[in-house]
Amino acid sequence: MQELHGYYIEDLEPGMSAIYAKTVTEADIVMFAGLSGDTNPVHLNQTFAEGTMFKERIAHGMLSASFISTVLGTRLPGPGCIYLSQTLNFKAPVRIGDTVVARVTVREVNREKKRLVVDTVCTVGDTQVLDGEAKLMVASRAKLAPGNETAAVVAAE
Numbered sequence: 021m022q023e024l025h026g027y028y029i030e031d032l033e034p035g036m037s038a039i040y041a042k043t044v045t046e047a048d049i050v051m052f053a054g055l056s057g058d059t060n061p062v063h064l065n066q067t068f069a070e071g072t073m074f075k076e077r078i079a080h081g082m083l084s085a086s087f088i089s090t091v092l093g094t095r096l097p098g099p100g101c102i103y104l105s106q107t108l109n110f111k112a113p114v115r116i117g118d119t120v121v122a123r124v125t126v127r128e129v130n131r132e133k134k135r136l137v138v139d140t141v142c143t144v145g146d147t148q149v150l151d152g153e154a155k156l157m158v159a160s161r162a163k164l165a166p167g168n169e170t171a172a173v174v175a176a177e
């Protein structure tokens with residue numbers, strides 16, 4: 021891995037894995053509501069939330085999903101990768117104070133097409149709260165001009 025660049029497609033193998041862990045605070049939920057505009061009362065209104073099946077406020081599903089993007093964009097494959105698609109199943113709620121562990125595991129590497137398929141899972145303790153699959157475009161070292169390794173994002177297709 022280069023200092024400013026994530027893994028190149030040639031460096032990736034099935035089974036490689038990376039995580040990001042974050043304890044979700046009330047402030048995170050309020051800030052996410054503000055930046056996304058999603059003010060659903062299941063996230064923000066305690067009285068409303070007490071009347072739901074969850075009995076308390078829960079985090080936005082997309083907040084947990086954003087931790088997957090964190091792993092992808094900063095760790096595996098890392099800086100410079102391009103998100104192509106993501107499936108998401110929200111399987112259990114994330115509550116204020118829960119520590120979400122987002123894990124990305126490489127499933128398929130297509131070096132010719134510079135495509136990567138990864139399994140994406142978020143857990144709280146032993147409970148899977150989210151799972152899915154992501155596809156990414158990852159730069160090839162072979163396509164880089166000499167001396168341009170750190171600046172290149174993904175060589176033109």
Ligand SMILES: C/C=C/C(=O)SCCNC(=O)CCNC(=O)[C@H](O)C(C)(C)COP(=O)(O)OP(=O)(O)OC[C@H]1O[C@@H](n2cnc3c(N)ncnc32)[C@H](O)[C@@H]1OP(=O)(O)O
Nearest residue numbers: 060062073078079080081082108109110111112113114149
């Ligand atoms: C607009 C944005 C709003 C938000 O962001 S809200 C926050 C994000 N969402 C959540 O936090 C919801 C988390 N999910 C859950 O808590 C659970 O999910 C539910 C309580 C909603 C349902 O769970 P269960 O009681 O197991 O569901 P069942 O009705 O008994 O299951 C019926 C079938 O549906 C499958 N299933 C349930 N949830 C999901 C899912 N999220 N994705 C895919 N499949 C699901 C099960 O497995 C089962 O299937 P089979 O009958 O074949 O066994």
